[in-house]
Amino acid sequence: MENLYLPIKTEVLDVIEESPTIKTFSLKPEAPIQFKAGQFVEMSIPGKGEAPFTPSSSPYEKDKLEITIMKAGRITSMIHNLKKGDIVGLRGPYGKEYPLSEFEGKEILLVGGGVGLAPLRALFLALAHDIEKYKSVLFCCGSRTPSDIIYKDCVLDKWQLLDKKRIKFRITVDRKDDSWKGNVGLVTTTIDKLDVDLKNSVTIVCGPPIMMKFTTFKLLEVGYKPEQIYLSMEKNMSCGIGKCGHCRLGNFYACKDGPVFRYDKISHIHEIWD
Amino acid sequence: MDLYFINKPNLDRLVKSLSKTYKIFAPVKSDNKRFYRKIGEDGLGDSVIGEIRAIEPIKSFYFPARTKIAEYFSKDDSSEKERPIAIIGAKSCDLASFKVMDYVYARDPFKESNYISKRQESLIVSSDCTCFGETCFCVAIRIMPYPTEDFDINLSEVEGGYVVESGSAKGEAIIKEYFKLFQSAEPYIEKRDSYRKKLKEDLLEHVKKSKIPPKDSIQPAFKGKFDSPLWEEVAKTCVECGACNMICPACHCFILMDQKKEKGFERLRMWDSCLLMSFARVAGGANPRKLLAQRLRNRFDKKFNFFPDTIGRFGCTGCGRCTEACPGKIDIREVLSKLATTLQINNVDL
Numbered sequence: 001m002e003n004l005y006l007p008i009k010t011e012v013l014d015v016i017e018e019s020p021t022i023k024t025f026s027l028k029p030e031a032p033i034q035f036k037a038g039q040f041v042e043m044s045i046p047g048k049g050e051a052p053f054t055p056s057s058s059p060y061e062k063d064k065l066e067i068t069i070m071k072a073g074r075i076t077s078m079i080h081n082l083k084k085g086d087i088v089g090l091r092g093p094y095g096k097e098y099p100l101s102e103f104e105g106k107e108i109l110l111v112g113g114g115v116g117l118a119p120l121r122a123l124f125l126a127l128a129h130d131i132e133k134y135k136s137v138l139f140c141c142g143s144r145t146p147s148d149i150i151y152k153d154c155v156l157d158k159w160q161l162l163d164k165k166r167i168k169f170r171i172t173v174d175r176k177d178d179s180w181k182g183n184v185g186l187v188t189t190t191i192d193k194l195d196v197d198l199k200n201s202v203t204i205v206c207g208p209p210i211m212m213k214f215t216t217f218k219l220l221e222v223g224y225k226p227e228q229i230y231l232s233m234e235k236n237m238s239c240g241i242g243k244c245g246h247c248r249l250g251n252f253y254a255c256k257d258g259p260v261f262r263y264d265k266i267s268h269i270h271e272i273w274d
Numbered sequence: 275m276d277l278y279f280i281n282k283p284n285l286d287r288l289v290k291s292l293s294k295t296y297k298i299f300a301p302v303k304s305d306n307k308r309f310y311r312k313i314g315e316d317g318l319g320d321s322v323i324g325e326i327r328a329i330e331p332i333k334s335f336y337f338p339a340r341t342k343i344a345e346y347f348s349k350d351d352s353s354e355k356e357r358p359i360a361i362i363g364a365k366s367c368d369l370a371s372f373k374v375m376d377y378v379y380a381r382d383p384f385k386e387s388n389y390i391s392k393r394q395e396s397l398i399v400s401s402d403c404t405c406f407g408e409t410c411f412c413v414a415i416r417i418m419p420y421p422t423e424d425f426d427i428n429l430s431e432v433e434g435g436y437v438v439e440s441g442s443a444k445g446e447a448i449i450k451e452y453f454k455l456f457q458s459a460e461p462y463i464e465k466r467d468s469y470r471k472k473l474k475e476d477l478l479e480h481v482k483k484s485k486i487p488p489k490d491s492i493q494p495a496f497k498g499k500f501d502s503p504l505w506e507e508v509a510k511t512c513v514e515c516g517a518c519n520m521i522c523p524a525c526h527c528f529i530l531m532d533q534k535k536e537k538g539f540e541r542l543r544m545w546d547s548c549l550l551m552s553f554a555r556v557a558g559g560a561n562p563r564k565l566l567a568q569r570l571r572n573r574f575d576k577k578f579n580f581f582p583d584t585i586g587r588f589g590c591t592g593c594g595r596c597t598e599a600c601p602g603k604i605d606i607r608e609v610l611s612k613l614a615t616t617l618q619i620n621n622v623d624l
Contacts, residue, residue, distance in 0.1 A: 004384055005344040005530065005541050046347055047534035051557065073557030089346060209560055236556045238530050241384040244546070245527030246554060248576065251583050270500055274562035 004241060007044050007089025008033065012082050013064060018150035019143075022115055023080055024056065024068040029090050035059055037100070037123040038232065038260040041092030042240045043067060043079070050089070051075040052237040054259070056118035058125035068118035068150060094240040095259050098123050098204060098230065107135045107196045111215050113142045113187050113207025117150055119232050120206050124159070131163050135200065140170045142187025142211070146180045149173070187211060188218045198223045206232040213273040216263060226264035233258050233272070276446065277459035281435035284455040286317040289362065291452065293317075296360035296397055299335070301328040310334075310361070318362075324404035324431040327365040327593055331523035335359055336375060336392050339520070340544045343388070343530075348538020358395035365403055367412050367593035369424040371523035377585050378526045397444065400425040401436075402470060406477045409594025411607050413477045414486040417592050420470050430466040437466040484607035487614035493582045495614045496574065504612055505567040511602035512566055516547030518596035518604070524577065524589040527553075548573050574609065 014026040033041060037059050044050040051073070057066035071080045082088065108127065112120040120139070127137055139159075143149040149156070149171070160169055170190040172183040183190070187207070203224055205215050212231055219229055235247035235254040242256030250269035252258065266272055280288065292298060293314055300321035301308035308328040313321060372393075379389035402420035403410075412419055421428045426445030429436040437459050440446040449456060487495055519525045529546040532539055546553065549569050555561040563569045581589035590606070597605045 002387075003344050004386060005543075007344075007346050009347055044532060047532050047539040049532045050530060070558075076557055087347070234556055234560075235562075236554050238528070238546075243378050243384065243386075243526070244529065245548065245576075246529075246546070248572075248580065251580055271562040271568070274560070274564075 005091070005239070007042070007050075007091045010043075010088050010090045012084055012086045012088060014084055015082060018068060018152075019148045021072075021148075022068060022070045022150050024066050024150075025079070025082065026057075026064055026066050027088065027090065028064045032062055033065060033090060033093055034062075035065065035093035035122075036097035037126040038098035038119055039093035039095050040237075040240070040255075040259060041065075041067070041090050041094070042237075044089035044091075045075060045078045045082075046087065046089060048078055049075050050091075050238075051079075052094075052240055052255070054119040054122065054232070055093075056121040058129065059122060060126070060129055068115060068121070070115040092240065095255055096257065098126075098260050100126060103127070103202055104133045105135060105200070107201040108137045109191075109194070109196065109201060109203040110137065110139045111142075111187060111191065111203060111205045111207070111219075112140070113211035113215075114144065114148065115150065116205075116207030116211065116232070117141055117155075118206075120204065121151060121154075123204060128159070128162055128167065131166050134166070136196075137167045138170065138194075138196065139167070140172075140187060140190035142172050142174070142190065142207070144174045146173050146177050186214075188214055191215070191218050191222055194222060198228075202228050202230065204230045204232075209234065209273050226267050227262055229263035231261055231263055231266075233261055233266070235259075276440050276449075277463060278438040278440075278449060278456040279432075279435055279459045279462050280429075280438050280456050285323075285429070285436060288448075288452050288455050289313070290315055290317045292360055292397070292448070295358070297357045298360045298362060300362035301325075313362075321363065323363050323401050323429055323436070326403050326405060326407045326410065327367055327595075328363070329521075329595075331371060331521060331593070331595065332361060332364055332368040333371060333375060333523055333526070335361060335396070336389060337379070337526065337528075340542060342540050343543045344541040345535075346539050346541065348535075358397065359392070360397035360399060362399045362401075363429075364398055364400045364421075364425070365593075366400070366418055366421045367410075367591040368523055369398070369400055369421050370412075370417050370587075370591040372424045373585060373587055374524040374526060374581065374589050397427075397448070398425045399427045399429065399445075400441075401429040402431065402466075403473060404431055404469070406473070406480060407594060407598070409597040409605075409607075410477065410592065411481045411484065411486060411594055412592030413474060414481040414484075414607075415489050415492075415588055415590065415592045418470075419473050419477055430469070432462045432465045432469070435462075437462050481607070484605070485611040485615075486607050487610060491614060492578050492588070492610060496578045500571070500575075502613070504609070505571040507612075508570050508604055508609055509565075509567040512549065512570060512600075512604060513602050514549050514551070514566060514569075515601060516549050517599040517601070518573070518606075519547035519549060520545055521595040521599045523591050523593060523595070524581075548576070574613075578610075 010029040016024040040054040055065045056068040238244040242253045247254035299310040379386040400421040425441040428439040577589035
């Protein structure tokens, strides 16, 4: 039996600055980690500790993966100091992925806020890889200010050109600056005036807890049913494999039964938005 | 399974022989408390086979408080094979905790090889309780004060020796191997059964005082009390020391910690406590259980709501260690009793 806690030696291939607080790390593990969109990995700074992250790159990329990380705590601060060529540890993938087969033939609404765009980027790339399987994708992205928008060249440019018929974007910022010509308002405002057939739609939300809460309520208000809403729950995870107890959410462990949950499965649980 | 009798000198001989194969631990008494001590070729000495559970829960042997679980980015593989352990004098409430530990560590798809091999290789020689402690309440949640499962060999003290029950193929094999040390249990069985009956009745009488609700009404009572003011009341004397977590045979939460060693790095696993502020906090500071009352509620929710739903048993064995250990005098029996009796009024929004 393999040791469940053993990290794979991984080289940092590149560090991309996305915003003043967010960086994307391109990583090459010694043994490939085949994740599915929505699953997460535990990334470690050797001798210092681990933290869970959902890769943001395409699950179809075989040899390397990208992880987008906001500087928020002890480990993420150390990760932000990493440079090209540094060695880190990775183990995983863990948890439940987005159920892509259930999205087939549907109009898909992605709603992301801040660094919550990271898992949605992996999902978006997986959807775009087989775009003919899906009716449409509307990607709503919210950021605090224009300089906080991550994956700028993608969301504002490259991805817009992928499939103009099927893939659309709504980008908004909470506060604009002089350079910004686009929408201003919370990400919930992008859900107004949706042009989708609600009966044949699913929506996937990822962002800070407060954003997920109000986005979910807004989605319910516009007519989505709880079973059409998928959320990525952020909880404190130490082991990643349902043993250490930290990420319990009612009768679930976010690491093992999530982090992707259909809202109707967890809506009854107290404390989910905190 | 089969019953035998072993007298005290012969049990000592058996233990001496087993010490060649196993690293043996048995409780000794100090200051009216029992602690596990390693015993060697000298035999049982002043070990206490009967009486009640030791201070330490047996999770300490299978899932130690601080243990290295991985070495990484180094070539030296210096993991020497240790002798398997044998625990003598484990009590029924200890054995009940295997159900929780097995669920956590021996279940697909993430089975822990260390835990599983320890479980397979270790020998459990349990024993009946011969008295009860003030905080004991196992019978209230239908765990008997004598082992009924999850042992290799069980010892029930009677005059001059023990009625021996084999509970596994491993236990049976040991009895067969040292068969000349054993006698027929026939003359002693009645005595054993009457001792068991008497202790169970006395203990039932004792737990009546604390008004613990009937076992089957505990989880339903809990489900209705999520927003009960009870948790704030209990939190008044809690000092967040985490003693109840550490001492609990069924608390299994841990935290991983990495450190550098001479060559490469190592990953340690340490017991963690859900009563500590940092337990559920995420990077950036969000914390679903900022209030102590929420964390206390979480502890009870896990034991009396989560575990019944997931493994069909409480994550509590009725051992009473938490009550004994709590500097804030929080009594688990009292909490359960209040849970069932307080009306759900003045709901507080936690």
